[in-house]
Each structure stands twice: as structure tokens, then as C-alpha cells.
Amino acid sequence: MGAVLRQSGLILEVPEAEAAVGRHRDVLDANARLGVPAHVTVLFPFVPPAQIDRVVIAELRRIFANTAAFDFRLTRTAWFGDEVLWLAPEDPQPFRILTELVHSAFPDFPPFEGQFDDVVPHLTVAHGCDLEDMRAAERALEQHLPIVGRARKMTLIAQADDSGTWIRQSTFPLAEPGRS
Template sequence: MSGGGHSVLLVPVPELEPFVRSRWEHYDPALVSADSAFTHAHITLLAPYLPAPTYDDLSLVAAVAARSPAFEFELAEVAAFPDGIVHLRPEPAEPFARLTAQLWEAFPQCPPYAGQLADVEPHLTLDRIGPGVTLESTRSALAAVLPAACRADRIELHWYETGNCHVREQWSLAGANLRVC
């Protein structure tokens, strides 16, 4: 693995993949993955993660996943952070915050967002406010898919590197194959 990339532990959100992938294609086509398993739309749990995790590291992630139940969540309200990042907040957010806390406890050397944020808020990044991008334009573009009923059923380890974005590992959350109707 080269030194130019980084890894991320995340929950994929395939329901928003067409929109999010289109924004990656717009901003940075070199980071659009050719890996069909890679989901550009995601909620980050821990980033950056270890550049070269060992078997024991991966086993710790597997243990967190095995004791964390799969859960339903909704994405509905388009919002923006003060820095202009347009995003969706999952409802409920608590299961994501709990997964982040458990992973950070297992990997204290990997604080969320490298420790740069005082308050880590679970979210799915959509875009950035700028020329041609507003909250209203983003809401309009997503009108046919929001609110989105979603299910967190796995944790994935993604590798991000120019020309080489791919899924490295994935772990099912407890009960991921069970659906309660």
C-alpha cells in the first residue's frame, strides 16, 4: 500500500449512492471507485483508521460489529455545517455515535477526524455550498429519494487513494440478516 492513501471505517448507505457518486464525479473523478462493492455514500465511524491494520486489529473491528445490533435509520433533513458541508443527519444518530465510541475505545490512536473536531456528529456528506450549490438546490435534487429509510447492517473498511478506492473488509452487524416487520 502506498503512503498516499488512508483508510476509513464506515457504514455504507446505498440508498444515496447515485447522488453522492455524482458529486464525487463532479469534484474529484480520480477518487471515484471502480470497485462495485465500494459505496461512496456513507456515514463515517472512524477516520482516519490504521493504514495497515493487522489481523488482531481487524479482529477487534469484527468484535465490535458482532456485539452491535443492525438498526434502521432515516435520512430526511438536508443541513449544512458552518464550513459549508451539506449533509444529512441520520435519525436516530445515537447508534452511529455508539459505534464510533466503541471503535475509538478499541483504537485510541485513531481519534475521529484525527481529533480535529471537538464534537463528532454522525452525518452523510452530500456536497459543499458554493457556486450552483445551495441547501435548496440540494433538497430539490434529492426530493425523489428523501426521506430515505435505511438500514445499517455492516461496517466496512474502505481504502481511499487516487485511482485506487476500494473496500478492504466488511463485517456484518449482529442480526443483520434479520428484518423485523
């Protein structure tokens, strides 16, 4: 059996959601068990970890240093078919802008490898699990909405080894208006 192709991604961590979604994600989202925190994906897959060098890091730092931090609200649950339960931002546009900025700088890495005509910003809670378990999680989550957060930094995550475990490789602060 050959080596696993390791991947990386850019995410916006949502620590404000962990209290509401953490226990559900631990059971219903395999990525949570592999170390991925509650997040909204900005660009996946990104540059393979072995190819992430100082030039890539410098470009990410430049992009995000020139991008304003923003407040957001996760206001409702939603589904991709019966396979994925997720939380929807009230205004997806700031997340879409982040994706567009990174993809423009790294055009060889389209969001989700170009599989979708419309990339929908979302926070995955459950993926590919028993439908009744996912519906129970949805009912439990509704009492925690809205979840209010602030996008302050971007995180580059990468698979650490062939186990598929993810680690935070780098973080990039977003610009805070009025602060220098």
C-alpha cells in the same frame, strides 16, 4: 516529491441513498470520484493501511459481531458552513455509538484526528464546490427524503495507491437480532 501517506477509514455504506445522491456526489464530492460510496463515516482516519493486520481485523470483527444492526432514516439536509452539504440522520445516536465503540478499542485514532468537539454523523453530498451548484443539489435531494436504510455491515476502506483511490478492504457484518 515523496510518497503519499495512505489512509483508511471505517464507514457505514448507505446503498439506499445512492439513487438520490449518486449523481450529485459524482460531481460535487471528490471522494465519490475516488471510489468512496455514499456513507456515514464511523472512524476516520483509522489505522494506516500498511499496519492493518490480522489482529486489527479480528478486533473489528469482534466489535461489530457484538453490535446490533439497526434501521435509520436520513430526514433532512444540513450544512457545515457553506462548504459541506450533507444528509442528517433522524437519530444520530446509533452512529455515535459505533464511533465510540471503535475509538475505545483503537484510542490512538480519534475521530477526525480530534479536530471536532462533537462528531456529527452525516452523509456528505457536496464538499467545497460552487455554492449555487450545492444549493441546486439540496433542492433536488429534498424530494427524495426521507431515505430509509438499515445498518447491516461496516466497511473498512483504504487508499489503494498513491492516486488516492479508495477500495473496500474488508466488511464486517453487524449482529442481526433473532438470527444466529
